[in-house]
Amino acid sequence: MTPSRSSATGGVLPVSKVKYSRLADSDEGYIDLQFKKSPPKVPYKAIALATFLFVIGALLIIVGSLLLTGHITVTNPDRTVPVLIIGVLVFLPGFYHLRIAYYASKGYRGYSYDDIPDFDD
Template identity: 80%
Template structure:
């Protein structure tokens, strides 16, 4: 009668001392006490600043501000126009562009100053 060892596998599993298991993996020594917590799990990573999103927010803020100023001058009559019915849409588009730019710039400013409740994580990031 022939017995086969079901635990025998042709592929080698990496062991603790093999270089395959240590490639790119950071290990830390466990504490001697049995509390179940280690200091490394409470370590906070530094915040990643979303520069592209802040640049887009700055662009939206500036273009929206420009459109609001031009729309206000058109509506007040300081700039003479041939079709006065086109002044209101310029003002509305300016407000719609200005608001998200201002909102995200405000979050970025408060996060950079370290105010409680504001973080760069609140700004959508474009790193795909």
């Protein structure tokens, strides 16, 4: 016994949200939609993290500089240089990724949001 197929004309077809376009009369194997660029995907989480690193690094550099110059008095002056070093190590990646995001948003050649690591995986 073979299973019978149901006819699609008798049932209600689901509404599809796919956009279709008419093909050209002279088909050379290519259509214009193949070459249309999709809008860039902006990695908002990565940009937020870069902003956070930039701000924290800048604050640590400022505090470390004030500690090192003596504007803020400390009991253990040997702890001022590590604050400055950690500030620089946190500031650099934040500045780097914010610079890429800024240039990509302005559309400069050679800069893309693809250069920023995305955390949505």
